[in-house]
Amino acid sequence: MADDRSRRLEARLAALEARNAELETRNTALDAETRHYRWLAESTTDLISRHARDGTFLYVSRAARDLLGYAPEALIGVRAYDLFHPADLADLLNKSPRVYHRDGFYQYTYRFRARDGHYVWFETTSRTRRDPETGELLDILCVSRDVGRRLRTEANRERLAGVVESTTDYVLFADDAERLFYSNEAARRRLALPPDGGAGLADAYTEASLGELRDIVLPAVARYGSWSGELAMRGRRDTLPVLSVVLAHRGPGAEPGHLSLLNRDIGLRKAAEAQARRHQAQIAHANRLATTGELASNIAHELNQPLATIANYASGALMRLRSAPDAPAADLALPLERINAQVSGLAERLRHIRAYVRKGQTRSRPMPLAEAVAGACRLCEWQFQQAGVALVQALPEDLPRVLADPIALEQVLVNLLLNAMEASRKHPGADRVAITARRSGPREVSVTVSDRGPGVADADQERIFTPFHSGRHDGLGMGLAISHSLMEAMGGGLVLAAPPEAGGARFVAILRAEGPPPCVASRP
Numbered sequence: 001m002a003d004d005r006s007r008r009l010e011a012r013l014a015a016l017e018a019r020n021a022e023l024e025t026r027n028t029a030l031d032a033e034t035r036h037y038r039w040l041a042e043s044t045t046d047l048i049s050r051h052a053r054d055g056t057f058l059y060v061s062r063a064a065r066d067l068l069g070y071a072p073e074a075l076i077g078v079r080a081y082d083l084f085h086p087a088d089l090a091d092l093l094n095k096s097p098r099v100y101h102r103d104g105f106y107q108y109t110y111r112f113r114a115r116d117g118h119y120v121w122f123e124t125t126s127r128t129r130r131d132p133e134t135g136e137l138l139d140i141l142c143v144s145r146d147v148g149r150r151l152r153t154e155a156n157r158e159r160l161a162g163v164v165e166s167t168t169d170y171v172l173f174a175d176d177a178e179r180l181f182y183s184n185e186a187a188r189r190r191l192a193l194p195p196d197g198g199a200g201l202a203d204a205y206t207e208a209s210l211g212e213l214r215d216i217v218l219p220a221v222a223r224y225g226s227w228s229g230e231l232a233m234r235g236r237r238d239t240l241p242v243l244s245v246v247l248a249h250r251g252p253g254a255e256p257g258h259l260s261l262l263n264r265d266i267g268l269r270k271a272a273e274a275q276a277r278r279h280q281a282q283i284a285h286a287n288r289l290a291t292t293g294e295l296a297s298n299i300a301h302e303l304n305q306p307l308a309t310i311a312n313y314a315s316g317a318l319m320r321l322r323s324a325p326d327a328p329a330a331d332l333a334l335p336l337e338r339i340n341a342q343v344s345g346l347a348e349r350l351r352h353i354r355a356y357v358r359k360g361q362t363r364s365r366p367m368p369l370a371e372a373v374a375g376a377c378r379l380c381e382w383q384f385q386q387a388g389v390a391l392v393q394a395l396p397e398d399l400p401r402v403l404a405d406p407i408a409l410e411q412v413l414v415n416l417l418l419n420a421m422e423a424s425r426k427h428p429g430a431d432r433v434a435i436t437a438r439r440s441g442p443r444e445v446s447v448t449v450s451d452r453g454p455g456v457a458d459a460d461q462e463r464i465f466t467p468f469h470s471g472r473h474d475g476l477g478m479g480l481a482i483s484h485s486l487m488e489a490m491g492g493g494l495v496l497a498a499p500p501e502a503g504g505a506r507f508v509a510i511l512r513a514e515g516p517p518p519c520v521a522s523r524p
Contacts, residue, residue, distance in 0.1 A: 047122075047144040053137050055080040067146055069115030085111035085119050109147065121148040169264045170233065170242065174201055176257025187263075192234045204261075206232040206239055213246075221248050221259065233263060241266050310339050364490045366401040366514040367409075369437055369445060375406075376413035377435070380421065389424045390432040391417070399437055402445050402511040408486045409511075412494070415479040416449040416507050423453030423505060430504065443513045448497070450506040455499050464496055487511075 047068075048061040056079050060072040081089060088110035106126050111119035124144040130137055164171050165184050170191060173182035178201040183193060193199045202210055209231040220227045225248045233240045242263040249258040317335040320327065377391055384391045402409075417433065424430035430452040440446040456464060465484040480494075487494040487509055497506045 047142075049075075049080075049142045049144065051080060051140040051142060053140070058139060067114075067120060067144075068112070083113045085113070087111075109151075112144075120146055121151050123147040169262055172204060172261040172263070174259045174261060175255065178202070180204065190235060190240070190265075192236050204233055206234055208232065217246055218259075221246050225250065230266070231263070241270050310343065314339060364403045364405050364512075366403055367406055369399055369402050369447065369511070370395055372404070372406055372409040372413060373435060373437070373447070375410045376417060379410075379414055380417045383418065384421055384433070387421055387425045389421055389430070392432055392434045394434065394436045396438065399439065399445060401514040403514060404490050404492075404511055405486075408490060409509075412483040412486055412509055413447070413449070415483045416509070419479065420449055420451035420453070420505070424451050427453045439513065440510070441513075443515045445511045445513045447509045447511065448506060449509075450500050450504060452500070452502055452504040455503055455505045456496060461496060465494070483509075
């Protein structure tokens, strides 16, 4: 019997030892888990805190130093509510009873005062912990995160959305199926979009612009991320010319293939440009008329010479008829042919003069440069002869055709030649004016008019193309200004180059050369 008691006692002792070992193992695991969670709390960038019912800090993680500038121990015993922004505290206290006594879980955003006095936007998730038997509140666990950057980003996004909605530009968002999922108020009001939604790019843009979007714009945006250029949109009553910027939606949260299309109405700008072109054409026409007045003696000479020749041939034919009235008509063939040739030449010269003074807008087209140079020299030839100044042409035969308006280019050259002649007229040694040309680039031709006159004074060089600025006491100061505008209208330019070694002035007119359109991909 004693043996049975001994065995039972030993069994109980063994069970107790096993129980103690199990408890020790559990305690070790619990201690390790506690250290792990404490390490997590101390390592996270979020602020982990524990509070009493009145908000007093009972525990604060190390993140308080980085987020608020406080050492964790400095906040222990401090009432958290005392550091809330006054505007946010009342709202929080109104919600606190529900947090403590009902759900026990709440998330809220508020401002919390840092150690240096500024406020940090916090988003805090709170959870109450209660006694499982009595339900008494034990403490409140909080995880707080600095959301200032996020709130500023959201505020900026809201402001941007307000600007987009209120701007007078037409703003559209489209998906990869060309469906519009947003249009701002200006677009809804001005464009012929269906009132019930479901619109697409085809409802917003004209057929020609829609084709350009599909063939050129969308592939460019897919490759480079953006594109800009002129398109046309469907207005409620008319077509709207617009300057469009198309952007791909990229970055976090962006849907593949989604686009922003920003369209600015340039109808008024187009009308102003057209009006400016009309004014420029009128001014250029007035300049040509004034130049024609200066060239009156040359025109009279050009008309007088063929008329005198015609009169001589006609007199000779009449004398032959009177002396031999029965002679065959074939005897008069030679003088009549020469009269006809002179009439044809005279008609061609009159057509040239009439075209020169005719009104019209500047329209560039491919043309031989030699034609414009020859026409300008022919108009100025008599003036150069009377002034005793030689007019020298030197054009290579292999020059490409240039893109220019024939009359406008001839007008520019006439202005430059007459200016060069006037500068040379009374200057010693200024006995020649040269007009030359060369290929100055892959798609560029330069025409140079140079003289040996006094040149352009340093003080006048910056204002040489300014309207009403003239180096001549009797000049209007419009010739070079108009010539400069005409060259720009033709896609070129007019510059005052460095003077020749022998002195004088040298003006260079830059023209586009004919050639295949360049393939240039514009990157954003």
